[in-house]
Amino acid sequence: MKHWQHCLALGVLAATLPAHAIEFSQFQPAKSSLTFVSKQMNVPVEGKFNSFRSKLAFDPAKPAAAKAEFEIDLASIDAGSQDANDEVAGKAWFNTKAFPVAKFVSTSVKPLGNNRFEVAGKMTIKGKTLDLTAPVTLRQEGNSAAFEGSLVLKRADYAIGDGVWADFGTVANEIQIKFRLVASASPAAK
Amino acid sequence: MSPNAASGSRNSYSHVAIGLHWLIAFALVATFALGLYMHELPLSPQKLKLYSWHKWAGVTIFLFVVLRLGWRLAHRPPALPAAMPAWQRMAAEATHVLLYLLMIAVPLSGWLMSSAKGFQTVWFGLLPLPDLLDKNKELGDLLKEVHEALNFGMAGLVLAHLGAALKHHVIDRDDVLSRMLPFLAKTVPGELK
Numbered sequence: 617m618k619h620w621q622h623c624l625a626l627g628v629l630a631a632t633l634p635a636h637a638i639e640f641s642q643f644q645p646a647k648s649s650l651t652f653v654s655k656q657m658n659v660p661v662e663g664k665f666n667s668f669r670s671k672l673a674f675d676p677a678k679p680a681a682a683k684a685e686f687e688i689d690l691a692s693i694d695a696g697s698q699d700a701n702d703e704v705a706g707k708a709w710f711n712t713k714a715f716p717v718a719k720f721v722s723t724s725v726k727p728l729g730n731n732r733f734e735v736a737g738k739m740t741i742k743g744k745t746l747d748l749t750a751p752v753t754l755r756q757e758g759n760s761a762a763f764e765g766s767l768v769l770k771r772a773d774y775a776i777g778d779g780v781w782a783d784f785g786t787v788a789n790e791i792q793i794k795f796r797l798v799a800s801a802s803p804a805a806k
Numbered sequence: 807m808s809p810n811a812a813s814g815s816r817n818s819y820s821h822v823a824i825g826l827h828w829l830i831a832f833a834l835v836a837t838f839a840l841g842l843y844m845h846e847l848p849l850s851p852q853k854l855k856l857y858s859w860h861k862w863a864g865v866t867i868f869l870f871v872v873l874r875l876g877w878r879l880a881h882r883p884p885a886l887p888a889a890m891p892a893w894q895r896m897a898a899e900a901t902h903v904l905l906y907l908l909m910i911a912v913p914l915s916g917w918l919m920s921s922a923k924g925f926q927t928v929w930f931g932l933l934p935l936p937d938l939l940d941k942n943k944e945l946g947d948l949l950k951e952v953h954e955a956l957n958f959g960m961a962g963l964v965l966a967h968l969g970a971a972l973k974h975h976v977i978d979r980d981d982v983l984s985r986m987l988p989f990l991a992k993t994v995p996g997e998l999k
Contacts, residue, residue, distance in 0.1 A: 657858040658931035662924065662941075696924050699849045786851035 638677075640761040640799040643670040647760070647798035650688065654695075655788035663700075667692035670797055674761065676754070679727045684735065684763075686720040686797075708778045715742045731755070735765075741774040750795075760800040767793050817884045817981050818988050826874040827986055830867060830909070834964070837863040838957060861920060861927045865935065868913035875906060887980040901967055908960040915953040922946035 651664040667689040674682040690710040695701050705712045722737040731754040739748040752765040769791045771777050777787055819827070837860060844856040886895055917935060920927050924941035928934045939945060974982035975990070984991040 656854050656925075657928070659858070659926050659928045659934075703849045780851055783851060786854050 638675065638801045640674045640676075641672060641802050642800040643672060644760060644798040644800055645669065647762075647796075649794075649796045651794045653792040653794075655790070657786060658788075661696045661700075663693060663695040665689070665692050666694060670799070672763075672797070672799055674754075674763070674799065676756070676761075679725055679733060682722070682725040682733075684720070684722040684725075684737070684797075688718040690716060690718055704777075708781055709776055711742060718742075720748065739769075742776065744774050746773055760798055763795075763797045763799070765795055769793055818985050818991070819884055820877075820881055822877055823874070823881065823883070824986055824988070826870060826877065830870050830874060833863060833867050833870070834909070834960075837867060838961060841957065857925075858928075858931065861916065862930050864913040864916050865927065865929045868910070871906070871909040871913075875910075878906075884985045887974075887978070887982060889978075889980070898970065901963055901970070905960070905963050905967065908956055908963065912953070912956050912960055915949060915956055919946060919949035919953050922949050 645668070648668070648670070649664065650668055651662060653660050653662055655661070665688050668687060670684060670686045672682070672684040674684070691705060691712045693701055693704055693710075695704050704710055710718075718739070718741040720737050720739045722735050724736045726734040726736070728734055728751070733752045733754065734749055735752050736747065736749040738745050748767070748769075750765045750767040752763050755762040755764060770789050771787075771791055772782070772784075772789050781787055818824075840856060840860050840863070844853060844860060847853045847856070886898065890898075917927055918939055921937035921939040922942050923946035926934055926937055971983045971986075974980050975984070981991065
C-alpha cells in the first residue's frame with residue numbers, strides 16, 4: 617500500500633530522470649475524478665465519489681502488461697443531495713457499513729490503437745464480483761497520463777437499490793459512469 | 807358565436823375565460839396541496855414521483871396561464887357592478903394583477919429552484935427544460951424560500967379573492983360571482999331584466 621502513497625516526492629524525482637523507460641504509476645487523486653449520472657423519473661442527476669485510490673502501472677511501450685486496481689470509498693458519494701447521500705448509504709443501496717469499498721482489479725489491457733485501450737477486469741460491489749470492460753483513452757500531459765473513459769453499469773447487477781427501489785420506473789437501471797484517473801510517471805525499473 | 811342568445815345578453819366572462827379560470831384554479835389548489843404534502847416526505851420512489859408530477863403540473867399550469875393572459879389582454883372582461891366603490895375596484899384590480907404575476911412567478915421560481923438544486927425539469931419525463939441556473943446549494947436553498955413565500959402569498963390572495971367573490975354574491979347580491987359562474991345568474995334578482 618505504501619509505495620503509491622508517496623507519490624509526490626517520487627513524481628518530482630521521476631521528472632529529473634531520463635525518460636526512456638516511463639511508467640505511469642503515481643496516482644494523483646486531486647487530478648482524478650469519478651462521476652456518474654443516474655436517471656430519476658427520466659431526469660439526469662449528476663453525482664460523484666470524492667474518495668478513491670488507484671494502484672496502477674502503465675508503460676506506454678508495453679500497454680498489454682499494464683495493471684490497474686481501483687478502490688472507491690462508497691461513503692464518499694455525492695449523489696446530488698444530502699437526502700440522497702443518506703439514502704444510498706443504507707442497506708437497500710450500497711450498505712456501506714457492511715461493504716464500505718467497491719473494488720476493480722484489471723485482468724487484461726488490450727490496445728485498440730490511437731491511444732485507446734480496452735480494459736477488462738473484475739468489479740466487486742456489495743460483495744458481488746462481476747466481469748467489467750471499459751474503453752479507456754490515454755491522454756499524455758507532460759509528465760503525467762490521464763486515463764479517461766465511461767461505461768454503463770447496471771445497478772441491479774449488484775443489487776444497488778433493492779426493495780422499494782428495485783423498480784426501474786423511478787430510478788433507471790443504467791448508471792452512466794465517467795472516470796478520469798491521472799498518474800504521473802516514475803522510473804519503470806524499481 | 808352560438809345562436810343561444812341568453813348567454814350573449816348576460817354580463818359574463820367568455821366561455822374560454824371561464825374554462826381557463828376554473829381549470830387553472832383547481833390545478834393550482836391541487837398542485838399547491840401536493841407541494842405542501844410532498845416536501846416533508848422521507849426520500850422514497852413515491853417522493854421522486856410526486857416531485858416530478860408537481861413539476862410537470864407547474865409547467866402545464868404556466869402554459870395555461872400564458873394562454874389565459876393572452877386571452878385576457880385580447881378580451882375586455884365584463885363590467886363590474888356600477889355601485890362598486892372606487893377603492894373596491896382598485897383592490898379588485900390590484901388583486902387580479904398580483905394573482906397573474908404570481909401565477910407566472912410561482913412556476914418560474916420552482917423551475918429555477920430545481921435547476922439550482924441540480925434536478926432538471928423534464929416535462930412529463932419527455933421534454934427537458936433548459937437549466938437557466940447552474941447547481942448551487944446556497945442559491946437552491948434561497949430559491950426554495952422564494953418559491954415557498956410566493957406560494958403562501960398566492961394562497962393568501964386566492965383566499966381574499968374567494969372571500970370577495972362570496973361577499974359580492976351573498977352580501978352585496980350583485981353579479982360579480984355569476985360573471986364567472988353563469989349558472990348562478992338566475993339566483994341573483996338584480997340580474998333578471
